[in-house]
Amino acid sequence: MLTPVEQLLFILLTLLALGAAYTGFLEMALIINRGERELYLDRLPARLWRALIVYLGQPTTLKTRRISSLFHLGIVWGFTYYFLVNVLDGLRGFIPDFTDTLRSTGALYDLYRLAGDLLSVAVLVGVVYFILRRFVLPNRKELAYHPNVLLHPRVKAGGITQDSLIVAGFILLHVGARFLGEAVHVAQHGTDVFMPFASLVAPLFSGLSADGLKLLEHGFWWLALGGILLFFPYFAASKHAHLFMAPLNFLTRPRRTSLGELEPLDFEDEKIEQFGVNRLHDLPKTQIFDAFACIMCNRCQDVCPAYVTGKELSPSALEINKRYLIRDNMSGLAAGAESPPLIGSVISEAAVWACTACGACVDICPVGNEPMFDILYMRRDAVLMQSEFPAQLQNAFKGMERQGNPWQNGDSRMNWAKGLDIAVPTVDENPDFDVLYWMGCAVSYDPRAQLTARALVKILHTAGVNFAVLGEAERCTGDVARRAGKEDLYFELATTNVETLNEVNPKRIVVTCPHCFHNLAKEYHQFGGSYNVVHHTELIDELIKAGRLPMSARLDKMPNVTFHDPCYLGRHNGVIEAPRNVLMAANGEYTEMPRAKMNSFCCGAGGAQFWKEEEHGTKAVNIERYEEAKATGADVVAVGCPFCMQMFESARPAVPDGPAIKDVAELIAERLGEAAPAAETPAAHQ
Numbered sequence: 001m002l003t004p005v006e007q008l009l010f011i012l013l014t015l016l017a018l019g020a021a022y023t024g025f026l027e028m029a030l031i032i033n034r035g036e037r038e039l040y041l042d043r044l045p046a047r048l049w050r051a052l053i054v055y056l057g058q059p060t061t062l063k064t065r066r067i068s069s070l071f072h073l074g075i076v077w078g079f080t081y082y083f084l085v086n087v088l089d090g091l092r093g094f095i096p097d098f099t100d101t102l103r104s105t106g107a108l109y110d111l112y113r114l115a116g117d118l119l120s121v122a123v124l125v126g127v128v129y130f131i132l133r134r135f136v137l138p139n140r141k142e143l144a145y146h147p148n149v150l151l152h153p154r155v156k157a158g159g160i161t162q163d164s165l166i167v168a169g170f171i172l173l174h175v176g177a178r179f180l181g182e183a184v185h186v187a188q189h190g191t192d193v194f195m196p197f198a199s200l201v202a203p204l205f206s207g208l209s210a211d212g213l214k215l216l217e218h219g220f221w222w223l224a225l226g227g228i229l230l231f232f233p234y235f236a237a238s239k240h241a242h243l244f245m246a247p248l249n250f251l252t253r254p255r256r257t258s259l260g261e262l263e264p265l266d267f268e269d270e271k272i273e274q275f276g277v278n279r280l281h282d283l284p285k286t287q288i289f290d291a292f293a294c295i296m297c298n299r300c301q302d303v304c305p306a307y308v309t310g311k312e313l314s315p316s317a318l319e320i321n322k323r324y325l326i327r328d329n330m331s332g333l334a335a336g337a338e339s340p341p342l343i344g345s346v347i348s349e350a351a352v353w354a355c356t357a358c359g360a361c362v363d364i365c366p367v368g369n370e371p372m373f374d375i376l377y378m379r380r381d382a383v384l385m386q387s388e389f390p391a392q393l394q395n396a397f398k399g400m401e402r403q404g405n406p407w408q409n410g411d412s413r414m415n416w417a418k419g420l421d422i423a424v425p426t427v428d429e430n431p432d433f434d435v436l437y438w439m440g441c442a443v444s445y446d447p448r449a450q451l452t453a454r455a456l457v458k459i460l461h462t463a464g465v466n467f468a469v470l471g472e473a474e475r476c477t478g479d480v481a482r483r484a485g486k487e488d489l490y491f492e493l494a495t496t497n498v499e500t501l502n503e504v505n506p507k508r509i510v511v512t513c514p515h516c517f518h519n520l521a522k523e524y525h526q527f528g529g530s531y532n533v534v535h536h537t538e539l540i541d542e543l544i545k546a547g548r549l550p551m552s553a554r555l556d557k558m559p560n561v562t563f564h565d566p567c568y569l570g571r572h573n574g575v576i577e578a579p580r581n582v583l584m585a586a587n588g589e590y591t592e593m594p595r596a597k598m599n600s601f602c603c604g605a606g607g608a609q610f611w612k613e614e615e616h617g618t619k620a621v622n623i624e625r626y627e628e629a630k631a632t633g634a635d636v637v638a639v640g641c642p643f644c645m646q647m648f649e650s651a652r653p654a655v656p657d658g659p660a661i662k663d664v665a666e667l668i669a670e671r672l673g674e675a676a677p678a679a680e681t682p683a684a685h686q
Helices: 004-033 044-057 066-094 098-103 107-136 159-189 196-205 210-235 239-252 285-293 299-303 315-328 330-334 360-364 371-385 392-402 441-445 447-463 479-484 487-504 514-527 536-545 577-587 621-631 642-654 664-670
Strands: 435-438 509-511 533-535 561-563 636-639 660-663
Touching: 004 066, 004 210, 004 285, 004 330, 044 066, 044 239, 066 098, 066 107, 066 159, 066 210, 098 107, 107 159, 107 196, 159 196, 159 210, 159 239, 210 239, 239 285, 285 315, 285 371, 299 315, 299 360, 315 330, 315 371, 360 371, 371 479, 371 487, 392 479, 392 487, 435 447, 441 447, 441 642, 447 536, 447 642, 447 660, 447 664, 479 487, 479 514, 487 514, 509 514, 509 536, 514 533, 533 536, 536 577, 536 664, 561 577, 577 664, 621 642, 636 642, 636 664, 642 660, 660 664
Parallel strands: 435 509, 509 533, 561 636, 636 660
Antiparallel strands: none
């Protein structure tokens, strides 16, 4: 119990701390509010439940670094519990006999003390672990950056280390003082079975007098709660803000049809003068929010294919640089000052164009950050406002504008079907079709992808599927344009395709390209097109389960097969089991790669990389992945994407004795008897 003078002093210190902290939190809110669009609070109960599950269950954190994640989980639970502990400890200081009131609750008070004791130790042990990890082992790979990654001057000068030390010191002071205060209390009143760890430490104070113990307990109370008041003004500027910004980030994120759905630009709004993101305030509010939520754990760069292969891109550095850019001028930015252009201050130009848009950074982030979107929005500014982008992309843009495909090929889109003894009807020839096969540009103009199309047609024919194609009416879905920042071109292609598709009104669409799948199924609704779209591995899986494919036509087993999950099939759109079901039905087994399913490693083609030279690094992304496939010992790497197919074909000369590359459809078609007539020899993709 505090004396009246102490109570008055504590109240004054609390008001001063809150007043000092208020400015920081207000500036934080003002800076976020300068961003574009909105923070979303629709379907609030569902959002609150999701945020609570992510916060308390830490499912995203536990995906990797299991030991560190378990220590972090203990800290999260402990700090959450300490909200209650601090309130009750504060009341103890102000209300006479409040402890007796708590004791009167019986078993509830016993459980409260037990949880407080266990979670205090969990927090202290966790913080000590992270101090050792950060300061005793400073060269840990996951806490460092490649020398070529652009870093804010404060980061280079050890800003992250300094911030980590301040936060760790605060936690040790706050929780440690409270725990020792409880140990002193036990020393005064005897062993407490509901505070086992405090009872274990209590003998350290056994030599003190009763008055000394009482004074020490009083002092620890001041250290525990006073530590909060000392730290509170720094809270908004520290990475410890993620404690509440992370769940708020999950609470307010936009709902997307898939992990990577991009928002459209409104080219008809004449009031809009800026397309894409150039400066901080051009970012959507949720992307500015990301900077405050970032815990600086670098998990995103661990899974980034560009970073792993030595490029200048680190999604973590992007978010951290944003945070320090804001910290440098919080008052000015809150008052409306302009930030410098983001390219050059928080990320390099080469890093912007190294992103494969694979979505791994978004999927892995434990606090809900989405650095991939920052990059794609910056590309929009670079292309639409600055006209500064890799020269090789110009050819793809011209091809899509003039010929409706990035290959710049004016030939018939139906050449791939020549020589087949199976009819491939167009919608004009078969208007009563059940399934529309969206061919995609790769099938029309890449000879290697044509083998997949011919195999799929054979499967559809064998299963008796009533299908048709659009033929010459089909245009590129525009995925390359959208991921490269050429949103105006994407708008033209998407609206044209939606008009065509709405005219034929397909009951169902099957695609062999995950990028076509993603755009048709998850982004074309933005332009008035809502369709039932399946990937060809999903349809094949259905046909096998329905008994419509005679898998016994060839009883010999396929070679040892491993499967590569295309990013825009698995991670972006959750199609994980269908291709595996097909391989199991055909062969009874397959070999899994170390990085698979939602954790699959990119082939290197996404984000328009297929149409430009790879940014400088230590290794090509496709070689990294193809070597992983080879290391499984598989004879064949099965794919479900024409771009993955071609990237691995391009990697083969650099990886001796690597596995053959076949689409899942080819492997199934081979089991149905005579294979479809072969197309030309595959050509290089560039």
